[in-house]
Amino acid sequence: xxxxxxxxxxxxxxxxxxGEKVDIDPLTPPATVASRRSLYKKIGLAVxxxxxxxxxxxxLMGQSGPPAPMMEGAGWExxxxxxxxxxxxxxxxxxxxxxxxxxxxxxxKGVSSAYHSAANAVSNAxxxxxxAVKKGVTEAKEAYNNGVTEAKEEYKEYQESxxxxxxxxxxxxxxxxxxxxxxxxKKEEDGGTDMIYMNHVxxxxxxxxAYGDSDQGASSKDYFLLIQGVDTPINQVYSGVATSSAIxxxxxxxxxxxLPVDPYYHPYPFATQTDIFNECTNQNAVIKNSTFDGIQxxxxxxxxxxxxxxxxxxxxxxxxxxxxxxxxxxxxxSVDDMRQQILDALEHPGKRVIVHYDRSEVGQQGGxxxxxVGAYSKDKDAFLIVDVSQYKYPDAWVPAKRLYDAMSTADIxxxxxxxxxxxxxxxxxxxxxxxxxxxxxxxxxxxxxxxxGYMVVTVGEGED
Numbered sequence: 001x002x003x004x005x006x007x008x009x010x011x012x013x014x015x016x017x018x019g020e021k022v023d024i025d026p027l028t029p030p031a032t033v034a035s036r037r038s039l040y041k042k043i044g045l046a047v048x049x050x051x052x053x054x055x056x057x058x059x060l061m062g063q064s065g066p067p068a069p070m071m072e073g074a075g076w077e078x079x080x081x082x083x084x085x086x087x088x089x090x091x092x093x094x095x096x097x098x099x100x101x102x103x104x105x106x107x108x109k110g111v112s113s114a115y116h117s118a119a120n121a122v123s124n125a126x127x128x129x130x131x132a133v134k135k136g137v138t139e140a141k142e143a144y145n146n147g148v149t150e151a152k153e154e155y156k157e158y159q160e161s162x163x164x165x166x167x168x169x170x171x172x173x174x175x176x177x178x179x180x181x182x183x184x185x186k187k188e189e190d191g192g193t194d195m196i197y198m199n200h201v202x203x204x205x206x207x208x209x210a211y212g213d214s215d216q217g218a219s220s221k222d223y224f225l226l227i228q229g230v231d232t233p234i235n236q237v238y239s240g241v242a243t244s245s246a247i248x249x250x251x252x253x254x255x256x257x258x259l260p261v262d263p264y265y266h267p268y269p270f271a272t273q274t275d276i277f278n279e280c281t282n283q284n285a286v287i288k289n290s291t292f293d294g295i296q297x298x299x300x301x302x303x304x305x306x307x308x309x310x311x312x313x314x315x316x317x318x319x320x321x322x323x324x325x326x327x328x329x330x331x332x333x334s335v336d337d338m339r340q341q342i343l344d345a346l347e348h349p350g351k352r353v354i355v356h357y358d359r360s361e362v363g364q365q366g367g368x369x370x371x372x373v374g375a376y377s378k379d380k381d382a383f384l385i386v387d388v389s390q391y392k393y394p395d396a397w398v399p400a401k402r403l404y405d406a407m408s409t410a411d412i413x414x415x416x417x418x419x420x421x422x423x424x425x426x427x428x429x430x431x432x433x434x435x436x437x438x439x440x441x442x443x444x445x446x447x448x449x450x451x452x453g454y455m456v457v458t459v460g461e462g463e464d
Contacts, residue, residue: 194402195362196382198395206397207384210377219346222353223374223395225250226386230372233389234273237295240302240356242388243370244310245271247352247457250372254350256319257459271314280313287419294422297430298441299413301368304356304453306418311457319460327414327453328407335404338454342383343376345456354455355385357406362398368411368452407452413442414450421445 196203211220229249233242248271251257259269260276277288285306287294295302302310308323315321328338345351353373359366374395375384382397398406422445429441 194382194399196380196397197393198384198397203395203397206377206380206382207375209379210375213378216376216378219343220375220384221349222250222346222372223384223386226352226372226374228252229271230386230388230390231273232391235296236389237301238273239370239388240307241273241276241295241310243354243372244307244314245273245276246372246386246388247311247354248276248314250352251459254460256316258316260314276310276314278313281310282419284313285309285419287422294419297422298425298432298438299416299445299447302370303411303414303416303418303450304455305415307354307356307370308455311455315457315459321457321459324456324458325453326455327451328404329451330408333408333453335401338404338407339381339400341456342373342454345458346373346376348458350458350460352457354457355383355403355407356452356454357403358409358452359406361406361409362402364393366392373454407454409452410449411452412449413445413447414452415448416442417446 196206198204198207207220207223211217226246229252230246231242231249233239248259252259252269259271260278261267261269262272262275265272277286282288286302304325304327308325311323312321315323326333326338326341342353345353354370355373356368356370359369369389371388372386373383374386376382377384377397380397380399381401382399383403384395385398385403386395387393424444425441426444429437429444432438432441
């Protein structure tokens, strides 16, 4: 395109003002020119509107006579006395003033009425919206609660069809019926926890007395073997892993006992919460790798059977060993049975004891928990729990009956199709905090209720 043609097109869109082109720089882009032209039109329109308002106002103020001032004797008789000698338009009569103010009052009332009507309409609309939102929230809560109830009933039917109702004490509240705070309050009503912690001088005195007693000293030695290898859980669901590591480390120095070696501590053998996992544990206990941790997804934590398999995967092949689990079903295991079996294990040099219990049943904050047993006091009839979660509680003497009650509680997922069933979990259920989704995940895992209990690990049985 030639320059003359461009100029011709450019000039054709220039705005015209009083027959002449506006003095605009030829380099101004056409879009800018068009924008200015629109602006000019808007300014002109605004001037017309203002002029009209002025004309109408003048007309209203001088309804009884012409707007322009006129001198007497020009053929027009004003309805009001003429202005003083200084001249000017005639003063409106009182009737005209009153009519003008009445007109403005009508306008004010109209505007006020319109404002209040609009305000009422907005208020009514807001009230309706709030009511609708409240109704929606209420309906959502009801739907959620109904979903939880249906999921519980469905899961209960599944449990009963799979393994039948739980045996034992049928009056024991389920986890859904009794939260931690209520259970702890119940324990206080029953006479308190009767627990003595090792950060108190009384706790240490009990240990010294038990260890120095020739009749029961053998049942207290495990405490000193365990504390040399206790490692605080790396998170709040790893008590089973930390307990397993502590048990393995308590055998350190035993002939033929080959502990795993953590790369951070190489070449020194020491069981940790990372080197305890291996190919055997991945196949038989829990899936744990760089991208997936089966302990931190539903059902959450470990069950007795998984800890048993984890121990078996790490015990030496060169030595005789066994891992025996006892579920504390009140209809099958009495408190006397439990006391004697754990006491026998404590007195054996090659045996260690792991307990799986409900913290809230002994008056502590929390739920299911694993820890080793370090000693027994005949005077107090209490077991010394070597609590691996040192960030939460120190070691404590727990009365035998209290420990029995805590182990005889029911775990709604005390056993399941571990570890492969976790591969069938949906992505949204892996880290869910929703009860319905969690219960559905338990069904996918094949969860079945089971009592908690204790485990006796034996290494070198039968050797001198």
